[in-house]
Amino acid sequence: MDNKVYAPDSTDAHIDALKKRYGGDLVILGHHYQSDDVIRHVDIVGDSLELARRIPDIKARNIVFCGVYFMAESACLLARPGQRVFLPDHDADCAMARMARAEDVERVLERLTSTGRRIVPLVYVNSSLAVKAVVGRFGGAVCTSSNARIMLEWALKEGDAVLFLPDRNLGCNTARALGVPADKQVLLDLSRDNLDTEDVRKAKLLLWPGCCPIHESLMKVEMVDAFHQHFPGCRVIVHPECSPEVVERCDGAGSTAYLIKEVENAVAQGRESALCVGTEFHLVRRLMEKYADRINIIPLAQATCPDMDRVTAEKLLATLEGLDAGKGEVFVEEALKAPARESLVRMLEICR
Ligand code: 13P
């Protein structure tokens, strides 16, 4: 672990000066997966649900979002007229979001609903605005890892079946927790075009074949087993973007907010000597450092997200320097706004 004492450099000093200059006209938001170099400049830190919830109350004219593209797009949708949203690097996209293209989602939904079946699309917030707009037009809603359970329950009641996208793992893990039988879940195979099979027609849950490469590929069953072996009786908790096989072997799974809460509860109760946390490493390392003298927090894997890491303090500074000129401003297509907002607002209303 890096135990260096933090010494502000000229980038930090410039950022501080610009924050002072803009005062109440600027708010910097940051997702928990951002590096320390960025987080130290952030006014509001949160997971995707918390950050989305905070937007409507923000009065500042300029919102700089340190996260990935879909989060900045959601901020644009929820922002007030005249407010501007900035993302320090527009190539900071989410690998999972790229696995569902709007034209494919639309084509699949048209096929699935062509027989008159009511298919409710439920889209994880980690998706493009264009995909959220398709989902809104088909009467569906957005969900996050914090509210996936409530939203899936809602969607299952609303329709004959649910199309969950893009994360097959979050979909499957949530369905298992709700007791949806395995034989009522089907993983779509877009390359084999399995949309008209008997299985699909009978399914309650159709899973889009997307995933988070960080949580799926870098967090393995063997790692969970190794931890349990080395620390008998200690718990492993993970993000539900991990594979169902990993989640099954763990002692708890939930959103970023859940993982943080579990660590805080473990510290408060003082009964556990070690706790293994399986999610993005910047967040886990901050928890390790924060509670180093109280509990041994161990990362399941040292996995950071390359998309989140595209945002750096230097790029944040460049964005702040170019704020008046609109450098890094995020624009969303006007025609997509209303249907995408519908799917997002539906979530906020159901989870109010
Ligand atoms: P949260 O919804 O928990 O913030 O997670 C977002 C994300 O990108 C997880 O990989």
Ligand code: SF4
């Ligand atoms: Fe996307 Fe995974 Fe990165 Fe989260 S960790 S932003 S899901 S690629």
